Amino acid sequence: MKQFAASPVYKFFLFPIGQIIMFALGSSVGLSLITVLLAYVFKFNVTNFDLVERSLLILPQVVINGLTIGFVYSTIALGYTMVYGVLEFINFAHSEIFMVGGIVGVQLIAYFEHLGILATLNQYLVIALAIILAIIISGSLAVTVERVAYKPLRGAPKLVPLISAIGMSFFLQDAVRLILSLTTGEFNVILPQFGTFDEFLLVALPGMADPLRIQIKSVIIVGIAVLMLVVLNFLVNGTKVGKAIRAVAQDRPSASLMGINVSQIISITFLVGGALGGAAGVLFALKATKLDPFVGFFPGLKAFTSAVLGGIGNLTGALLGGLVLGLLESFAASYLSIFTNGAFGAEYKDIFAFAILIVVLIFRPSGLLGETVGQKA
Amino acid sequence: MGKLLELNNVHSYYGHIHALKGISLHVDEGEIVTLIGSNGAGKSSTLRTISGIIHAREGKVSFDGKDITHIEPHNVVNMGLGHVPEGRGIFPKLTVQENLEMGAYTINDPKAIKERIELVFELFPRLKERILQFGGTLSGGEQQMLAIGRGLMLNPRILMLDEPSMGLAPVLVDLIFDTIKKLNDKGTTILLVEQNALMALSIAHRGYVLQTGGIVLTDDAAKLKQNEMVQKTYLGIE
Ligand SMILES: Nc1ncnc2c1ncn2[C@@H]1O[C@H](COP(=O)(O)OP(=O)(O)O)[C@@H](O)[C@H]1O
Numbered sequence A: 001m002k003q004f005a006a007s008p009v010y011k012f013f014l015f016p017i018g019q020i021i022m023f024a025l026g027s028s029v030g031l032s033l034i035t036v037l038l039a040y041v042f043k044f045n046v047t048n049f050d051l052v053e054r055s056l057l058i059l060p061q062v063v064i065n066g067l068t069i070g071f072v073y074s075t076i077a078l079g080y081t082m083v084y085g086v087l088e089f090i091n092f093a094h095s096e097i098f099m100v101g102g103i104v105g106v107q108l109i110a111y112f113e114h115l116g117i118l119a120t121l122n123q124y125l126v127i128a129l130a131i132i133l134a135i136i137i138s139g140s141l142a143v144t145v146e147r148v149a150y151k152p153l154r155g156a157p158k159l160v161p162l163i164s165a166i167g168m169s170f171f172l173q174d175a176v177r178l179i180l181s182l183t184t185g186e187f188n189v190i191l192p193q194f195g196t197f198d199e200f201l202l203v204a205l206p207g208m209a210d211p212l213r214i215q216i217k218s219v220i221i222v223g224i225a226v227l228m229l230v231v232l233n234f235l236v237n238g239t240k241v242g243k244a245i246r247a248v249a250q251d252r253p254s255a256s257l258m259g260i261n262v263s264q265i266i267s268i269t270f271l272v273g274g275a276l277g278g279a280a281g282v283l284f285a286l287k288a289t290k291l292d293p294f295v296g297f298f299p300g301l302k303a304f305t306s307a308v309l310g311g312i313g314n315l316t317g318a319l320l321g322g323l324v325l326g327l328l329e330s331f332a333a334s335y336l337s338i339f340t341n342g343a344f345g346a347e348y349k350d351i352f353a354f355a356i357l358i359v360v361l362i363f364r365p366s367g368l369l370g371e372t373v374g375q376k377a
Numbered sequence B: 001m002g003k004l005l006e007l008n009n010v011h012s013y014y015g016h017i018h019a020l021k022g023i024s025l026h027v028d029e030g031e032i033v034t035l036i037g038s039n040g041a042g043k044s045s046t047l048r049t050i051s052g053i054i055h056a057r058e059g060k061v062s063f064d065g066k067d068i069t070h071i072e073p074h075n076v077v078n079m080g081l082g083h084v085p086e087g088r089g090i091f092p093k094l095t096v097q098e099n100l101e102m103g104a105y106t107i108n109d110p111k112a113i114k115e116r117i118e119l120v121f122e123l124f125p126r127l128k129e130r131i132l133q134f135g136g137t138l139s140g141g142e143q144q145m146l147a148i149g150r151g152l153m154l155n156p157r158i159l160m161l162d163e164p165s166m167g168l169a170p171v172l173v174d175l176i177f178d179t180i181k182k183l184n185d186k187g188t189t190i191l192l193v194e195q196n197a198l199m200a201l202s203i204a205h206r207g208y209v210l211q212t213g214g215i216v217l218t219d220d221a222a223k224l225k226q227n228e229m230v231q232k233t234y235l236g237i238e
């Protein structure tokens, strides 16, 4: 057993996948149970249909929607949490790194369409290329932002780089708007329709009359996010660079005395975080289909919230926090209006999600898992 | 026996705090040299300035004839200068094994790393028993052993130790000082910072006395032990 636990297949494949499945299942089942319970409670509120039955009917769809956006939040949240773990600094410009990834990915696909080859290319290849480009651009952008806006302030009081990050965030929004306006005359970018992503897979569920409808893009989003998470786990826990990242997170001066080039490790941390953000941008674009330079704000805020919810600085926490927040949001969007007979609508989902965050933090200030990047994920 | 390490009129600051006010000292190949002085005198700052964690604003630090005043710590370490920091600086959430591997971060040959780890285990068998334990769960003495062992992973020419006896039971203090002596006998030059001046002067060849960022006295260790001021201030002898 010990032998097995030490084997790379277990450590870098089975364990992280198992953990992701466990978190996804756990939070889905937990929230579903609470919802069903609430359905019984609010049953008397509704007279014209059976609330419990209606709730159960839409439940699978709600879970799928929640997990899809949840994985996007997790992927973005990892960027916040990695940087925080290493520098104890919140990179507020991360939402713009994410936005740039999405826009770059969409622009590439739009370019394929412009060339007239979009329909002829394999749809998965197109997505892969868009993600690779977004990873490269967002990764290098994150490294550049660190060099330009944070590194010179490394000795300064903690508030100073924070302000710099907020400034960077505005700068990037406007820079992207300027570039888009100059090159395309329009700063909204729209993902061209292509492939079969909008079609549905039909999964027959035992005991249910209608089959479950899963949009292909949801499968793609979750699949790619899981892949990124597995790669990240390997990078942090299985490589020398990962060990150095953990060492720098635990004790920076001491790490430098080991011969670790701390500046380089910090750059790598931004590179990895930025790459994850960029990839998440493309995944988000698949779902949202229309982006603009300000689109990073809300997903960024939600992802930051996820990171805090899971325990900022903790990689596993960011994964869990993202899933929980995505699900919460999806549940709130669907059930708030049903349960309250229309008194509250889906637009209250954010308030609801943030209220949960506040409650969690009151009782667990360090977040759900509350440890650090230094910790093995 | 040439000068392995030399500081010439070194001034260091933390922001506006002037921590080192013109330190000049040298350590010859093969020596044990100790820096003694009370809390806040600038002992740790001296070691930090040497390894490049902070940089001198004025003056010069040279190692093996090369100017290292403005070199970053990761490069200084690779030149053969080991620094076991105050408070030990071990990685609490890495295992003993991983902590030692971090000490050999710049070595790429796994076999060489393994050999170095074996040497450390010979020196501190206790660490071998704790190999898979997290650094943060070790006792103070074990943490100090780990910190020293980790500092030896790159086989440094000079090892700088910052208060290795701090917070340790007397038996462990003896063990740590014996080890330092043993390392020196095998050829490692030592720069030892201590508050435990008596112990430090007993194993050192020479010593420097620091007060508020400056050196006020230097001599052979045996003579410093007899010095009236040293006896009164640092050895508690009236
Ligand atoms: N990180 C720091 N920031 C600001 N001042 C410091 C810092 N470290 C040390 N000092 C100041 O520098 C002086 C020397 O400290 P230090 O080198 O740690 O002394 P010692 O090791 O001899 O106790 C003291 O006045 C101390 O307050």
Ligand SMILES: [Mg+2]
Binding pocket: B040, B043, B044, B045, B086
């Ligand atoms: Mg000190």
